[in-house]
Amino acid sequence: MDELELGNALRARRKAADRTIASVAVDAGLSVPYIANLENGRGNPTLAALTRLATALGATLTVTLADTHTKAPDDTSAPDPDTTIATLVDESPRATKVIRHLATTRATTRSAVRDHLIATLEALAPVLPHPPTPADLNRLLDLTLLAD
Numbered sequence: 001m002d003e004l005e006l007g008n009a010l011r012a013r014r015k016a017a018d019r020t021i022a023s024v025a026v027d028a029g030l031s032v033p034y035i036a037n038l039e040n041g042r043g044n045p046t047l048a049a050l051t052r053l054a055t056a057l058g059a060t061l062t063v064t065l066a067d068t069h070t071k072a073p074d075d076t077s078a079p080d081p082d083t084t085i086a087t088l089v090d091e092s093p094r095a096t097k098v099i100r101h102l103a104t105t106r107a108t109t110r111s112a113v114r115d116h117l118i119a120t121l122e123a124l125a126p127v128l129p130h131p132p133t134p135a136d137l138n139r140l141l142d143l144t145l146l147a148d
Contacts, residue, residue: 004041004100005109011039012107013057027056041104085121088137089114098141105148117144 001009014024021039025032029052037043038053045053047063054061089095095117103110120140121132128136 002041002110003043004104005111006045007039007041008103008107008109010035010053010057013059014039017057019057024053024056028052085125085132086118088121088132088134089117092134092137094141095137098145102144102148117141 014021021032021035025035028035028049030049034043034049035053038045047061051061095114099110099113099117102108102113106113117137117140121137124136124140125132
């Protein structure tokens with residue numbers, strides 16, 4: 001989870017509880033500006049601060065260390081089309097920026113926006129004369145931004 005996703009999650013949790021930043025700050029023993037910055041995707045909170053925020057919001061903080069192992073370089077198996085499309089999205093600096101923008105403006109997670117973009121490219125693949133390319137991805141990003 002990145003800073004913007006954390007901020008969106010904190011804000012959504014606080015609003016769902018019908019709480020103000022000030023009331024959460026008092027319960028968590030943190031300052032209002034500190035929490036406001038976190039909700040806006042700024043700052044570098046400690047685990048202790050996040051634990052206090054979670055408790056103040058009636059939640060439990062869970063930290064997971066995930067394995068980021070990828071295929072070995074000598075793996076010669078045929079590429080999975082879904083992986084190819086996901087890689088196309090993941091390796092595009094423009095897609096990264098657009099995903100961040102859309103996640104922020106739509107109060108959702110980057111992961112959800114990424115998954116929707118991948119699903120859309122997968123749905124378009126059968127009608128394209130070739131597997132989706134970076135140009136196809138850029139056209140999809142353009143359309144998405146125009147609709148925003």
